[in-house]
Amino acid sequence: MPRLKDYYDVLGVQKNASPQEIKKVYRKLARKYHPDVNPGDKAAEERFKEISEAYHVLIDPEARQKYDTMGHRAFADGFDFTSFWDRVARETGFGFSRAGPGGFGGLEDLFGGAFSGFQAQARASQRGSDLTYNLEVDFMEAARGTTRHLNLEKESLCGSCGGAGQTGAGVCGACYGRGRTKEAQRINVKIPAGVDTGSKIRLRGKGEPGLNGGPPGDLYIITRVKPDPVFARQGADVFVTVQITVGEAVAGAKVKVPTIDAQANMTIPPGTQGGQKFRLRGKGIKKLKGSGRGDQYVTVHVTIPSDLDERSKEIIKEFEERTAFDPRNS
Numbered sequence: 001m002p003r004l005k006d007y008y009d010v011l012g013v014q015k016n017a018s019p020q021e022i023k024k025v026y027r028k029l030a031r032k033y034h035p036d037v038n039p040g041d042k043a044a045e046e047r048f049k050e051i052s053e054a055y056h057v058l059i060d061p062e063a064r065q066k067y068d069t070m071g072h073r074a075f076a077d078g079f080d081f082t083s084f085w086d087r088v089a090r091e092t093g094f095g096f097s098r099a100g101p102g103g104f105g106g107l108e109d110l111f112g113g114a115f116s117g118f119q120a121q122a123r124a125s126q127r128g129s130d131l132t133y134n135l136e137v138d139f140m141e142a143a144r145g146t147t148r149h150l151n152l153e154k155e156s157l158c159g160s161c162g163g164a165g166q167t168g169a170g171v172c173g174a175c176y177g178r179g180r181t182k183e184a185q186r187i188n189v190k191i192p193a194g195v196d197t198g199s200k201i202r203l204r205g206k207g208e209p210g211l212n213g214g215p216p217g218d219l220y221i222i223t224r225v226k227p228d229p230v231f232a233r234q235g236a237d238v239f240v241t242v243q244i245t246v247g248e249a250v251a252g253a254k255v256k257v258p259t260i261d262a263q264a265n266m267t268i269p270p271g272t273q274g275g276q277k278f279r280l281r282g283k284g285i286k287k288l289k290g291s292g293r294g295d296q297y298v299t300v301h302v303t304i305p306s307d308l309d310e311r312s313k314e315i316i317k318e319f320e321e322r323t324a325f326d327p328r329n330s
């Protein structure tokens, strides 16, 4: 509906009124006409809308100047009031598009808690939203645990006004009355040993700040473990492949294999077959739930040399004749 009364008249101030004056008058009028104070009174509601609209235009230096030079035309041509109110609601945290009694922001929103008489029925406190952050970690970081420094851009309570949206001088200049600001934050996250792809680490209270004194939400770090050229994993178990020679497979040997701690010595028994799997108990990854560690499984591949000289070939032939072993008929 068109509301074309002069904004200065609506508030009853002079054209040259200072922002402080406008604010003071607005507070006085808003207290009188706020729907919380006049439940069911349509006339008071209309009046409240009028004064709020006038206030939001006159308190915004850019909008006020537009209005001063163009009058209501400033907002009639190419100025969408619906989106204007949405913007006001977004920026200030209160306005007509906010849900609440009669669709208005509570008195507490308007007066930053200073208006204690009606505060009790005003907007309930609300817990801040949870945030999630997807974090890629290396295989070893996941296996051993690590500390990571994250640079997040997140909302936090305004440092200048402490979230009230106002300072002694009026609307807070740092947050424009929103009570919160977006800022870069560096957070240290301890990644426990054992995280896997899809693990959630909860940082209590590191989410968005709460509304009206409500507690902040939590921040969930969701990990994704990058593939590793040496190690594979399934839960807490680790899998590696180790190459051995024909001689080691036949006669047995002690070989070094990589584990997540350091190199480990592993015994290859005589007569080991290619593809055979050995288990190193407790050499896997720490179990996130429960205690202890998984195991490491080592699969051996027997590497066959491809560039033997004549003498070596003779020896192999001799060896074959001597053992007379037929793997397809044994």
Ligand SMILES: [Zn+2]
Binding pocket: 158, 159, 160, 161, 162, 163, 164, 165, 166, 172, 173, 174, 175, 176, 177, 178, 179, 180
């Ligand atoms: Zn502020």
